[in-house]
Amino acid sequence: MIRCSQDGCGWVAIAPSERAAWKQYESHLLGTHVETVETEVPDGHVQVRTENGEWKTMTREQAREFHEE
Numbered sequence: 001m002i003r004c005s006q007d008g009c010g011w012v013a014i015a016p017s018e019r020a021a022w023k024q025y026e027s028h029l030l031g032t033h034v035e036t037v038e039t040e041v042p043d044g045h046v047q048v049r050t051e052n053g054e055w056k057t058m059t060r061e062q063a064r065e066f067h068e069e
Contacts, residue, residue, distance in 0.1 A: 004025070
């Protein structure tokens, strides 16, 4: 079962296969937890919102580590 990893979100995938569940999860994240910001983000980098609500530019690997903490 795939659950949303965002704090306070109770979303759970309901799908006939694991692949379909991951597709649902991707759609959920994009539709619910992703925002568009107007800034220059270098290739290979992403914007991550910190606990204090500020945006921080980091590599994808740094973002994964940031969210795992």
